[in-house]
Amino acid sequence: MDIKVLKVEPGKNPEETFLSTDIRSIQEAVSIGAPGRCFFQTVYLEKNVVLLCNDAGKLIGLEGNRRIGRDIIAGVFYITECDSDGNLMSISDKNLLFYKIIFWKPENEGNKNAPVGENANFFEKFAAKITRCSAAT
Numbered sequence: 001m002d003i004k005v006l007k008v009e010p011g012k013n014p015e016e017t018f019l020s021t022d023i024r025s026i027q028e029a030v031s032i033g034a035p036g037r038c039f040f041q042t043v044y045l046e047k048n049v050v051l052l053c054n055d056a057g058k059l060i061g062l063e064g065n066r067r068i069g070r071d072i073i074a075g076v077f078y079i080t081e082c083d084s085d086g087n088l089m090s091i092s093d094k095n096l097l098f099y100k101i102i103f104w105k106p107e108n109e110g111n112k113n114a115p116v117g118e119n120a121n122f123f124e125k126f127a128a129k130i131t132r133c134s135a136a137t
Helices: 023-030 093-102 118-136
Strands: 002-008 015-020 040-044 049-054 064-068 071-074 077-082
Touching (some): 015 023, 023 040, 023 077, 049 071, 077 093
Antiparallel strands (some): 040 049, 049 077
């Protein structure tokens, strides 16, 4: 089954695309630039919003992409949603737009594995806001 995702590549603006949900397709998708390095990691950004990336991206030398909090995601990654059982599903239009704005400006201009910039600051402020809201409930 194909789902709508937001694809974020190093040095490029994010783009909407479709990704098959079978394991082999996801492994190949997160391994762009690293043939044969086919393991992926799921990182929860919100309750039902997930980021799919190469689990060893930094270790195998993939190009730094975007900063998430204090961490750097190396290589291409995809943002989508999942249901309460963890099954991947298409990203909503609202979240597609939201994350496209957050990750719009490419970071890592020529500095491998060390992106910095406006996106990182915005995401850290957003993450702090979510934490405050979660703690209040």
